[in-house]
Amino acid sequence: MPAANYELVIEPARGWLNIRWRELLHYRDLTLLLVRRDFVSKYRQTVLGTAWFVIQPLLTTLVFTVIFGNVAQLGTDGMPHVPFYLAGLLLWSYFAQSLPAIGSCLIVNSNLFTKVYFPRLVVPLSIILSNLIALGLQFVTFLAFWAYYRFGTEAGGAMQANWTVLLFPLLVLQTAMIAAGVGLWLAVITSQYRDLQHLIPFIVQIWMYASFIIVPLSEVPERFRLWTALNPMVAVVEGTRYAFLGKAALTPLHVGVSAALTLAVFATGLAAFGRIERKFVDYI
């Protein structure tokens, strides 16, 4: 950075969105190194290492298949159980990993934040990115299972992937935005009131049941379905199933409402975080 015209002004923050984007860009190396730290520290000294990224959703799918599919006999829109649950869990686990991590990032990293300045958004951003790597591995696993069920089993004939598969990256983006938006809100609130920290695991758990991962949205009577758009994760989960399995109970209106909500929660989360990021150390 040239010193001659480099000028840094420190003053009380004003306005609505106080994000210094250029600075965030300058700290991109830090973002990547934090991603690496998260990744490495989580699986160093484990025998299976990164294989855990794959094993975890598979175990959950196994549990769902046995309990909800076979014991409780809950419907899956006529799809084979394993790809149905796997499709639902794919972006859900991305969300469920990212949300609590972002929500507690201010408290967890307070020793860092009280000692040195860097754009605080670097931390949530690195969480989103490092979980994206896990998502990539899980996606490959999902594709393998999808291919096996589609072409190797009789029941797989019901699975009809279509062109909307190409829109899958948009669903990933939407998931990241919901996780970031809600997560930043949680971070803002927990930095002042620690109570919420203890609630986050329950919020995630309840949210999962409300996101139609275990039962398809089609089980909800049609006149109530639009209400579920208030939870934007429903559109993400159902959208994934529609793209890869060809069956979902989504309407364009439902998708539109979720997208608008996602944008709203993301923008307000960012604004709330921007408001407190430069002074939360005073009361943390």
Place this chain on the structure above:
Amino acid sequence: MSRPIIEVRNVSKLYRLGSIGAGTFQDALKRRWALLLGREDPLKRVGEKDLMIPPDHPQAGPEPNTFWALKDVTFDVREGEVLGIIGKNGAGKSTLLKILSRITEPTEGRIVMRGRVASLLEVGTGFHPDLTGRENIYLNGAILGMRTREIDARFDDIVEFSEVERFIDTPVKRYSSGMYVRLAFAVAAHLDPEILVVDEVLAVGDAEFQKKCLGKMQDVAASGRTVLFVSHNMNTVRSFCTQCVFIEAGRAIAGLPVPSAIARYMGLSPEHAATSVDMSTLPRSFSALGDSIRFIRAELLSHPVRETEDICFGLTVNASESVPGLLLGAYIGVPGQRCLGVAQTELPAGLRVGENYLRLTIRGGQLASGEYVAGFFIRDCFRDYDYVREFMPFVVEPAVTEDWTSYWHPSWGSVRFACQVSTAHTDDTGAGRSAAPSPEARGLR
């Protein structure tokens, strides 16, 4: 160059005590609910007398239980300056440091920094135990604001400085604490900012490590970079700060020469220092002194003491017998260090029974500007009659002179040795070889 590298303008920081910080979500909801119903705040049962900050407190803020940790702090720092920020605990130093480091923002005011800033409030911030030394160097460097390629370029130097080459690919949780600190400091030492903000608490660890820290900081200062340095250690401040900001109760006095800032810190403002000390009650270190001769009072007569001027002490001495052939002396020391030297001289008339008033003059130009402590003794060739080691602080202020020959670098210590020079050419006949020293050649006088 004309503009200061750091401009601090009317910076204030308001803190809120109690109610918000210690709150839970439930409390906040209760308060909101009460407000909604127009009831009195249920959590605000404290009466005025229970307020932590009384409204008439000089630092009290606009609302109850708020207070100004800093108020209207204004100062400039020029490029290449080493600015010491000193003040008692709780004066607001740390708050100022946090604002300058951008860890928290000011409530009011504005700071302009014209250069890349690195702040070191701690070494090893963000070190992760599971990562190797190598990985931590990169991570820590990035946290301190370095780009990866900058770290690449300095990596070998950092490793060499840290002396942990052999373990660089070992997770740092297996390091000894010494290795850990060395590695952490090595990263910090290789930052290359235009402005460095440092907290003295950084210099933890063993004496050798502290020395290394300070040495590195001295290098940074010597290379023309600007350093802001918060410290409690007046010796360190004196040895490399060029200017000081003194903070007291949230307000700053800027642009102080180092010795007068130190004087303020030590509680002796140059204008009204305790120039007189009652010695009769001071404990004597050696009880067998007897009490035939006792120091009663010591006064600093020259005030303020300038480098070039004589230092005069007035001493009241009580004698119960008249003793001839006495020697009066003063110990001169630097606070917290061993005695610098002694000034002693014979008492030509001796002491008479009763109270004696003696005047001890130390010729000026021998002590460099700085803070000192004096003690006094009185003895003859057989015994000490009374002595009190260094107890009386005084400050020597820089001379008011434009003369470049009187320049004194803080690292040069405290004593100006008088000297003279003569030039001896081989073709000289020998006569007049040692000319009388000119006043300039003898230093200040």
